[in-house]
Amino acid sequence: SLVSRSEYARETGISALATAEERLVRHNADLALESCIQQDLWHRTQLRSQLKGLCFEMCKAVGLYPNCPQCEGGMTGQQAAAPGEFASTGSPVEGSNWEGLLFHMDQMSQWGRSLIRQWSSQGGPSQLQFLSNSTLGCEESDVMRREELQGKILDFCQDVCHGQACAECHQARGPPKSWPLLMMQVEVLATTFSRSLEGARADRAKEEEDHVSLFCFAWTPRRDYDEKLLVETRKQYQKCDGHMFYTDHAAPGPQKEGDFMRVIVPKQSVTRDDDGWLYHRNMVGLMPSWNHLVHSEFVNQHTWFINSELDHFLSPARAKETIAAYLKGLREGTPAEQASADGPMMLMWGNAFVFNRKMVLAIKQHWNILGRIAQENGPGDQATAVGCPMFMENEAEWPQCCSQDVVYPTLAKVILPKLFNVSVGAPGSAGCGSPSKNGKQQDFPLGCWELHLNPIDGEKEGGALQAIKELAQMSQFQDERQAKDYCQRHKLAAVRDNCDRFWQGRRVPLIHHLHTVSEQKLARQLLDHDSRP
Numbered sequence: 393s394l395v396s397r398s399e400y401a402r403e404t405g406i407s408a409l410a411t412a413e414e415r416l417v418r419h420n421a422d423l424a425l426e427s428c429i430q431q432d433l434w435h436r437t438q439l440r441s442q443l444k445g446l447c448f449e450m451c452k453a454v455g456l457y458p459n460c461p462q463c464e465g466g467m468t469g470q471q472a473a474a475p476g477e478f479a480s481t482g483s484p485v486e487g488s489n490w491e492g493l494l495f496h497m498d499q500m501s502q503w504g505r506s507l508i509r510q511w512s513s514q515g516g517p518s519q520l521q522f523l524s525n526s527t528l529g530c531e532e533s534d535v536m537r538r539e540e541l542q543g544k545i546l547d548f549c550q551d552v553c554h555g556q557a558c559a560e561c562h563q564a565r566g567p568p569k570s571w572p573l574l575m576m577q578v579e580v581l582a583t584t585f586s587r588s589l590e591g592a593r594a595d596r597a598k599e600e601e602d603h604v605s606l607f608c609f610a611w612t613p614r615r616d617y618d619e620k621l622l623v624e625t626r627k628q629y630q631k632c633d634g635h636m637f638y639t640d641h642a643a644p645g646p647q648k649e650g651d652f653m654r655v656i657v658p659k660q661s662v663t664r665d666d667d668g669w670l671y672h673r674n675m676v677g678l679m680p681s682w683n684h685l686v687h688s689e690f691v692n693q694h695t696w697f698i699n700s701e702l703d704h705f706l707s708p709a710r711a712k713e714t715i716a717a718y719l720k721g722l723r724e725g726t727p728a729e730q731a732s733a734d735g736p737m738m739l740m741w742g743n744a745f746v747f748n749r750k751m752v753l754a755i756k757q758h759w760n761i762l763g764r765i766a767q768e769n770g771p772g773d774q775a776t777a778v779g780c781p782m783f784m785e786n787e788a789e790w791p792q793c794c795s796q797d798v799v800y801p802t803l804a805k806v807i808l809p810k811l812f813n814v815s816v817g818a819p820g821s822a823g824c825g826s827p828s829k830n831g832k833q834q835d836f837p838l839g840c841w842e843l844h845l846n847p848i849d850g851e852k853e854g855g856a857l858q859a860i861k862e863l864a865q866m867s868q869f870q871d872e873r874q875a876k877d878y879c880q881r882h883k884l885a886a887v888r889d890n891c892d893r894f895w896q897g898r899r900v901p902l903i904h905h906l907h908t909v910s911e912q913k914l915a916r917q918l919l920d921h922d923s924r925p
Contacts, residue, residue: 446578452727459813604712607694608632609685611677612702613670614643621702624912626651627924631708634694638681640664655680658768658779675794676779679765686756697752699796700744703905704840705915710901715739715746717837718819726831732817738804741839742824743797744902751804754814761811762803766791783807797822824904827896841897843905847886856911859894862887864918866898 447463550558608629612618622637629635629651639645640657642664647654657677662669670676678699685691696715700706722733736754739746747755755762766777766785777784777791781799784790787806789798801822808814821828825842829835841863848862849855869875872895879891887894897903906912916922 443578604696604715605633605694606708606712606715607690607697608635608700608706608708609638609681609697610700610702611638611674611681612643613664613677614639614645618702619645620909621906621912624909624916625702625704625706627922628706628708628912628916628920631920632698633708634690636685636690638677638684640677653681653684655684658765660778661776672789672793672795673780674796675781675799676765678796679763679779679781682755683759683763686752686759691749691752691756695749697747697749698744699747699800700902701904703907704744705903705906705912705919706744707901707920709920710899711746713899714741714837714839714901721830721834721836722817722819724830724832724834729817729819729831732815735817736808736814737817737819738800739839740801740818740820740822740828741902742821742826742842742904743795744824744840744904745796745800746839751816754808754812754816755803758808758812758814762807783811824902838896838900840902840904841900843903845893847890847893848884849886851905851907853908853911856906856908857914858884860903860911860915860918862894863897863900863903866894867919869898 444463448460451458451460451463610625610629612622614622626637629637635651637652639652639654641654642657643654645652655677657670657680660669660673660676662671685697690697696712698706698711718739719733722729724730736751737748738751762781762783764782766774766780766782768775768778770778773791774782777794780791780794784794784799784802787798787802789795801818804816804818808816819828819830819836820839823842824840825838825845827835827838843851843856843859846855846859848858865878866875869878875895875898876891879888879894882888903915906915916924
């Protein structure tokens with residue numbers, strides 16, 4: 393009927409309209425979902441970039457950059473690498489994945505904790521718990537994920553904070569109202585890490601200053617000249633927290649002495665009784681000495697190791713003061729210098745060298761290579777260099793000589809970084825009497841005073857004795873003005889005209905080229921306040 397056809401058409405039209413409306417609703421919902429997903433992806437990509445930047449800043453702050461595998465993405469199934477270690481990155485977790493962001497945050501938290509607390513007991517790593525794929529709507533899921541990530545940021549902040557910087561972590565609290573707030577909280581985390589690292593380093597510096605344990609060692613062929621100086625040198629070495637003298641099996645003197653270790657020295661082209669034996673080749677004697685040292689308990693018992701010579705006057709008390717001053721100068725220096733204060737280090741005080749335990753441990757770790765010496769029947773020019781360290785092949789002095797003045801700086805600045813990727817801080821000067829500065833042009837204290845440069849008759853005994861008296865006098869003055877007033881009134885032109893040289897040496901731990909017992913004795917009595925005869 394006409395009515396039936398009209399009703400059918402009306403119903404059909406209504407149904408078609410409803411279907412179109414449903415399609416429009418679904419289309420709009422799809423567009424909204426796609427927009428939400430796209431915004432969520434953009435925000436996560438931005439956050440991932442910000443976290444990566446934070447990670448690289450952390451890496452630079454501790455001196456490991458550009459070796460920062462922790463910052464290149466997640467490390468599937470791996471623990472975060474410890475400071476100084478290099479871990480393979482494994483399969484990268486995509487930045488567009490929520491689990492990837494959360495995993496990367498956990499990895500950075502573990503790594504950041506180890507960087508801040510590497511010098512103290514380290515708690516176990518937090519366990520990462522992933523949320524399963526949610527069936528919630530895009531916006532609800534987005535809020536839930538932000539809440540989870542914000543929690544990890546707060547945990548990270550509390551993990552790495554140190555001292556007063558922990559108060560800043562409270563700025564990371566609060567509901568995740570927006571993505572910009574979350575990004576701001578990451579910036580708070582970066583500030584907290586930087587301040588915490590600064591505070592931890594300051595605490596470490598104070599601890600190191602209070603707990604320096606100094607081991608002193610020297611190589612000597614025990615000639616008549618050495619034996620005379622040994623009487624005084626031994627008195628000074630006994631003030632170290634530990635000491636050892638090294639010599640070869642053919643050396644004169646008692647075969648068994650508590651502070652002497654006899655080592656095997658390869659046969660040289662020059663006979664042992666010749667005055668030129670091991671001339672400019674003292675590493676031939678020091679290499680077997682180091683072999684004993686790195687395999688001894690001394691490494692675990694002491695924090696600093698100084699290699700000096702018998703014609704050095706050494707004040708262990710002043711040496712500890714100077715070590716502390718060098719560490720302070722590094723921590724007030726450039727970012728690279730600040731980072732180097734926490735790693736392997738060798739202080740250069742003229743031709744005496746001071747190694748921290750991390751440096752000795754680095755040498756020990758690679759001793760299977762570093763300990764190789766040139767052999768008499770070896771290929772090439774090894775017969776000429778016999779006994780010298782093989783790592784000096786094609787370096788300065790090879791094959792004729794291997795003096796510690798050249799070998800030690802080469803080891804620290806070339807060999808360890810080049811062959812083993814070990815960065816070594818090496819402040820100071822390889823020339824005795826030469827001043828040095830940090831990267832901000834702040835003076836390091838003088839580590840060695842050179843009698844060869846003594847303006848009062850050089851190395852002559854009378855001039856040496858007078859120079860020691862002047863250095864002792866300088867140590868009594870409170871400031872440079874008082875020292876200059878004293879110099880201006882001095883009867884000796886050598887003192888009036890070289891006041892700065894004596895002032896710089898007022899607290900010097902080493903004096904080089906003291907050739908007589910009387911010189912050594914006077915230095916001990918006046919500079920170390922040791923009244924023993």
